[in-house]
Amino acid sequence: MTETTATAERPAKPHLPDAQIVTSVQHWTDRLFSFRVTRPASLRFRSGEFVMIGLMGENGKPLLRAYSIASPAWDDELEFYSIKVPEGPLTSKLQHIQPGDEIILRPKPVGTLVHDALLPGKRLWLLATGTGFAPFASLLREPETWDKYDQVIMMHTCREKAELEYGRQLVESLSEDPLLSELFGEAIRDKLRYYPTTTREESPLMGRVTDNLTSGKVFADLGLPQMNPQEDRAMVCGSLAFNVDVKTILEQFGLEEGANSDPKHFVVEKAFVGDGI
Ligand code: FAD
Ligand code: A2P
Numbered sequence: 001m002t003e004t005t006a007t008a009e010r011p012a013k014p015h016l017p018d019a020q021i022v023t024s025v026q027h028w029t030d031r032l033f034s035f036r037v038t039r040p041a042s043l044r045f046r047s048g049e050f051v052m053i054g055l056m057g058e059n060g061k062p063l064l065r066a067y068s069i070a071s072p073a074w075d076d077e078l079e080f081y082s083i084k085v086p087e088g089p090l091t092s093k094l095q096h097i098q099p100g101d102e103i104i105l106r107p108k109p110v111g112t113l114v115h116d117a118l119l120p121g122k123r124l125w126l127l128a129t130g131t132g133f134a135p136f137a138s139l140l141r142e143p144e145t146w147d148k149y150d151q152v153i154m155m156h157t158c159r160e161k162a163e164l165e166y167g168r169q170l171v172e173s174l175s176e177d178p179l180l181s182e183l184f185g186e187a188i189r190d191k192l193r194y195y196p197t198t199t200r201e202e203s204p205l206m207g208r209v210t211d212n213l214t215s216g217k218v219f220a221d222l223g224l225p226q227m228n229p230q231e232d233r234a235m236v237c238g239s240l241a242f243n244v245d246v247k248t249i250l251e252q253f254g255l256e257e258g259a260n261s262d263p264k265h266f267v268v269e270k271a272f273v274g275d276g277i
Helices: 130-140 143-148 161-176 178-184 187-191 209-214 217-222 240-252
Strands: 004-007 019-027 032-038 050-056 062-068 077-083 102-110 123-129 151-158 192-198 232-238 266-270
Touching (some): 062 077, 062 102, 077 130, 123 130, 130 232, 143 178, 151 161, 161 178, 161 192, 178 187, 192 209, 209 240
Parallel strands (some): 123 151, 151 192
Antiparallel strands (some): 004 019, 019 032, 019 102, 050 062
16 A cells, blocks of 8 residues: 655645645555545535535646545535546646645535435445545544434445555544544444455455345345345445446335435435546
8 A cells, every 4th residue: 555644734825716725635545545625614515415626727727526525514624535547637636736735626515425315214325436435434424324324334345455445444433533422422333334345356355335235245244134115225426337236236125216305215426427447
């Protein structure tokens, strides 16, 4: 793992329109990094939503992309978890940001991976591949998640172990989170089921989310019943192919897709557009 961390001692004042200052950067692998920026005082969002962020392009126009906010709604700063696409217009540059640099952030949060889009339930399944973990990094740190559900199951799948590390450290930090500890004490530990798997490198748990759902392995491993519309709710975030395949499986279990305006049993959002790198 190529992990490096940098933190700003004193954020300077931004001067671009909609600019925010980078406060820390952490590189997880040669394809993944996370960073934190200052939060506009007026920005209100629901944990799980995404915004447009970017840098000024060489043509003097903002180069913006959709990014899930990985930090919870109550946090003073904003966190993002990002891919590095070698030839990617934005991330070929964004991967070089340093504390003190400016990024552009359009303060108009939107998205379907929000609690309001789900009917009340007993268990919440968070199903992600790759950077699709980002909205769940927000929701896992959101008190409403733990208030609303008896159990929260985080399934995250990547090709290799190092790609799970951001998620693993975040999940492990939940039991020490001051706000969650104050509100829920030991209950977080009892409610959380973490199910990280790899598909192309040996690790304790293996296999695609889809295969582990259809074979019933994840239910057997966690001692849970097969998903059903009476008790289970799900949020899905991965590549288009992943989202389509998971949606089919959830529908076979009897769950129906919901939306902000029509809450039901599960919601889906793309982690990116395209076939992946
Ligand atoms: P682009 O030209 O945007 O992408 C080039 C190609 O790289 C894509 O066609 C695709 O094949 C691949 N690619 C792009 N993003 C990813 C990715 N995340 N994982 C794997 N392959 C990818 N990206 C994040 O890193 N973190 C996020 O939290 C995030 N949230 C998003 C939320 C939504 C709703 C959407 C639609 C996209 C999100 N993305 C996220 C993708 C992001 O918008 C950009 O595509 C990404 O930052 C790459 O930008 P780029 O200009 O370098 O390359
Ligand atoms: P696999 O290695 O079997 O392709 P990627 O890096 O290509 O975005 O994939 C991230 C993870 O998502 C990989 O573990 C990959 O498994 C898995 N994956 C890709 N497509 C699907 C799909 N349609 N259904 C389930 N898992 C998928």
